[in-house]
Amino acid sequence: MESIVTMARADQTGSYKGSEKLRPEEMIYHEMLDAILDRRLEPGMKLVEEDLAKTFGVSRARIRATFLQLAHDKLINLVPNRGAFVSEPTIDEAIEVFSARRMIEDGVARKVATNMTPERAEQIKEHLDREHDAHHRGDHRAAIILSGEFHLLLARLSGNLVIEEFLERLILRTSLIIAMYESPQPVDCSHTEHDQLLNALLSGDPDVAAAEMSRHLDAIRDRLQLQRPKPGKTDFASIFGRIPTSEAS
């Protein structure tokens, strides 16, 4: 099962003068990306160049080039002289990502609804069928990937590559955020919500489509534990499990 990126990048391989063979760091990028999205590489984990170089059978320079790519996607964090770490998005960052997605996907939904054709509708439906299938099969991983790809499909249908590429990166970051802030109940897109979104898109009304998209994104965000603890008096005794011996002056 390939990751979200493979679907999007497969269309861009042509930019490498028709070469179908991926270069080492591209393959490594995909494998690391999968590991991050699968949560095998957990937020905060240190990524040691030499270890990865040995694992992939290349020199450290290939790993470093891959790190630069992953850092651009904000999936890892490069700290000079200290190393590379899987990103740990802050709550602020998470909120900003969702806010940015709302801004972008609002426009995408408007465009798709306005320019809806029977062919495109069919394409979206087929995708949703695959989502339903994955759910029925209990293939949780496939369902998650297809769920993200649904958003990417809409971006592609909006016909703006600049936006599509940006959204792709936001979706990857969203996956990491979900890994960090997941609540006990399922957090990813519900496929019934995608059904509702499709209906809104099929209405042909950009405002209806945009409103449903916003609702959907807000629902994902609200299912995450993004609330900050309320500021209050710091209770060191309970933090450290100590009983105060006397009142400090």
Added chain:
Amino acid sequence: MESIVTMARADQTGSYKGSEKLRPEEMIYHEMLDAILDRRLEPGMKLVEEDLAKTFGVSRARIRATFLQLAHDKLINLVPNRGAFVSEPTIDEAIEVFSARRMIEDGVARKVATNMTPERAEQIKEHLDREHDAHHRGDHRAAIILSGEFHLLLARLSGNLVIEEFLERLILRTSLIIAMYESPQPVDCSHTEHDQLLNALLSGDPDVAAAEMSRHLDAIRDRLQLQRPKPGKTDFASIFGRIPTSEAS
């Protein structure tokens, strides 16, 4: 005079654990970026690693790392086994960049108008004063930079770093597009248009602000020569300056 990126990135140096000293490829990145934006490195120009390494007094590896960063910003194009070239945005790409900017900056203008404060208004005005100054001084280069920074200031005021970073990259690409498709008359933002935009933002009405922003961006785009020649019969005679000797069968 520093480039657009310096203003934005100066706020992000803290991510390098407080280190104020830029690393080699960061300094090289800035210098190359300036050269591209100044049109000293022209669209299509080949960037030879060894030559640049000698110029900057570093190894080729530093240059390659810089290339990766510039390529991520779509300012250069890396072709495997052939080299790096300053990007030559296509007409389609130019149109998509402006369309993406409309999508983003529509949201930014709404946010800024909605959350306008006297302090922020003052900040924007001061920036516009500097734009006017640059125009009166006839400092064309400063005027261009300040003009792009005006948009970036609004993005910053919208309070979403994800959007700010994305817009920064779109603005850089816009500069390259302007270099490619510039018409004889001035193409960059007119500072009177920025005045009108400020008035719209000060109205506090998000719809008014968004409409003015769209008008402004459309005006820039329309001042570029982005029209494709109409498809027609290819006239080889006039292309090659030859007079046909007979009618081909």
Added chain:
DNA sequence: GCATGCAAAATTGTTAACAATCATGTCAGC
């Protein structure tokens, strides 16, 4: 048991060298 200093190990940063590929120039044949 804790703090400090130092050495060793681990890791990152960078370069030079070699391998691989592409672009250009030259020569021979037609």
Added chain:
DNA sequence: GCTGACATGATTGTTAACAATTTTGCATGC
């Protein structure tokens, strides 16, 4: 003069080695 083959030079792709920095472990003193 044009085309094709081949050699040469230029350039990119990649690695291993060395330099620099950080982290960890150990010994000593209090």
